[in-house]
Amino acid sequence: MNKGRVYIISGPSGTGKDTLMKKLFEKLPELAFSISSITRPIRSDEVPGEKYNFISHEQFEKMLAEDEFLEHNLYVGNYYGTPKTPVLKCIEKGQDILIEVDVNGAAQIREKMPDVVTIFILPPSLEELKRRLTSRGTDSPEVIEKRLNEALREIEGSVDYDFVVVNDKLEKAVDDFINILSVDKCKTELNLGLINKILNK
Ligand code: 5GP
Numbered sequence: 001m002n003k004g005r006v007y008i009i010s011g012p013s014g015t016g017k018d019t020l021m022k023k024l025f026e027k028l029p030e031l032a033f034s035i036s037s038i039t040r041p042i043r044s045d046e047v048p049g050e051k052y053n054f055i056s057h058e059q060f061e062k063m064l065a066e067d068e069f070l071e072h073n074l075y076v077g078n079y080y081g082t083p084k085t086p087v088l089k090c091i092e093k094g095q096d097i098l099i100e101v102d103v104n105g106a107a108q109i110r111e112k113m114p115d116v117v118t119i120f121i122l123p124p125s126l127e128e129l130k131r132r133l134t135s136r137g138t139d140s141p142e143v144i145e146k147r148l149n150e151a152l153r154e155i156e157g158s159v160d161y162d163f164v165v166v167n168d169k170l171e172k173a174v175d176d177f178i179n180i181l182s183v184d185k186c187k188t189e190l191n192l193g194l195i196n197k198i199l200n201k
Contacts (some may be wrong), residue, residue: 001094002094002190002193003091003092003094004090004091004093004094004095004096004097005091005096005097005117005190006030006087006091006097006099006109006113006115006116006117007096007097007098007099007116007117007118007119007181007184007187008094008099008101008106008110008116008117008118008119009021009098009099009100009119009120009121009177010099010100010102010103010106010118010119010120010121010123010154010156010157010161011120011123011154011167012121012123012147012150012151012152012155013133013147013150014123014129014132014136014147014151015121015122015123015129015132015167016121016123016173018051018169019120019170020121020165020167020170020173020174020177021098021100022075023170023171023174024098024174024177027178028181029079030096031095031096031097031098031129032096032097033050033051033094033097033098033100033183034082034083034087034097034098034099034100035052035053035083035086036051036052036053036081036082036083036100036101037052037053037055037059037060037063037069037079037081037083038052038053038054038055038078038079038080038081039041039054039055039056039057039078039079039080040052040054040076040078040080041054042054043138044138045180051100055148060079060081063083064081066073067084068084068085069081069082069083069084069106070082070084070087070109071101071104071105071108071109071112072105072171073101073102073104073105073108075102075150076143076147077187080101080102080105080171082101082105084101085201091154096115096181102154103153103154104157106118106157107157107160110152117162117163117180117184118160118161118162119162119163119164119165119177119180120157120158120161120163121164121165121166121167121173122155122158122164122165122166123166123167124166124167126152128134128144129148129151130148133147133148133151163180165177165180
């Protein structure tokens, strides 16, 4: 049995990543998702344990000291981290998993797991990104400004990703994303078992 594949999704806050991922999981219910542990305050539309586990700075630092994270980052004053054990368990049992992290987190994971597939979600333009960040109405102008600056820094990091998906029309972006996962499954190295079986090796 092949191990599960690790797919990384990144993109500045406001690119529509959440909506894209929601559609993705509707179409690929067998794909697992890595729930991050974060210290940012919960937003009104968020459910604990769905995308994030909301924990205190103290809890986070304890997990960090005990080496429980695959990667972690400090983002706009809050910690975000990917717990290691659920990811490893998933791939050991052959299930694919999607991890959402920022550019910094993706680089850390790539170091530890060189065969991850990294996918960056781009907004169609800077103006559209600004519009999406503002219209969400959940953050103060100060936080929006910080998120925009962070977005530009993130987009600079997109050149290190394997793939880029432009989220202009949602359905097209979801199809592009699924096509990337399909192409990944066709890699020769993932099909050596079948090749050898056919050749009776
Ligand atoms: P937000 O606060 O808007 O939910 O997320 C802020 C940023 O943190 C986004 O770029 C998101 O992709 C990133 N992020 C979410 N979870 C993690 C994580 O576990 N690790 C890292 N490094 N970044 C994360």
